[in-house]
């Protein structure tokens with residue numbers, strides 16, 4: 001990849017492909033496309049690696065016994081960089097098909113708007129991932145960054161030797177609680193049901209930690225604090241009782257949701273906002289593909305994101321060959 005922050009060639013160049021998102025899916029597409037000799041620009045609004053940057057440890061990717069999310073993201077960057085993909089840290093705000101552009105007589109050129117500038121490509125891979133879900137409590141936004149956090153790995157160290165609560169029952173909540181148990185004096189794991197959705201292996205590790213306590217059948221209903229979070233109000237949905245829990249931090253790990261609305265004109269979205277794709281990761285618009293967590297699928301893991309990235313890239317190459325052969 002060209003250097004971080006290097007200005008991409010707005011309006012002067014038509015890339016073979018623009019990739020939206022530099023997570024596992026997007027970077028895999030970039031690697032395959034560069035190896036096929038295609039010009040590639042990747043837009044990323046946050047960090048290379050996407051959500052995985054915030055994972056303490058990855059231990060389910062074939063061939064890698066254990067790696068931190070940060071090291072894995074660095075490796076993604078190095079690989080795409082060595083192959084010559086361009087990367088720009090800009091948020092894409094619009095995507096449309098440009099029927100004609102001066103000097104271009106072929107239809108189907110995509111126009112991508114990012115940070116107010118327009119960029120052009122013959123094909124696009126949307127690999128925009130997901131964003132954190134919020135509890136939806138009235139005080140949540142005001143206390144975000146003041147005790148309420150969506151990333152234990154980023155913010156956990158601020159609560160060294162203090163009390164933290166994690167809400168959620170999936171792998172993220174379990175991994176967050178495990179990480180925090182090595183940083184905080186006490187960790188509460190609050191889940192709305194009696195069994196966890198996440199892996200048994202993680203539940204077992206947590207149950208052996210003396211400073212971790214499970215609070216099950218429970219929902220966080222209220223956040224209290226002025227300058228920072230001091231306590232949360234919990235509703236036990238088994239007993240119907242409310243209780244107050246004093247805590248310095250609340251890590252919200254209740255899943256993620258897509259943010260695909262700015263692509264909605266060119267792709268079909270399901271009821272949950274995920275992009276509907278066909279087997280080759282192609283969407284309803286020719287030349288427009290979707291890969292990774294942002295598309296409708298059953299299993300969202302690194303390995304399936306990488307698979308999507310490769311499938312989408314092969315589809316792009318076939319599409320470009322057809323386009324250039326016309």
Ligand code: NAP
Pocket residue numbers: 055057058059060134135167168169170171172173175192193196197198253254255256299300301
């Ligand atoms: P997830 O698997 O969707 O779990 C979300 C959890 O939050 C569920 O337990 C859910 O409860 C709970 N929840 C949802 N909405 C809630 C609300 N409004 N209030 C309270 N609780 C709520 O999400 P995730 O844990 O972020 O994981 C996402 C994907 O990434 C999964 O496929 C996961 O396996 C993967 N992941 C993998 C690793 C790894 O180490 N390999 C690490 C992190 C994530 P219910 O169970 O009752 O629905």
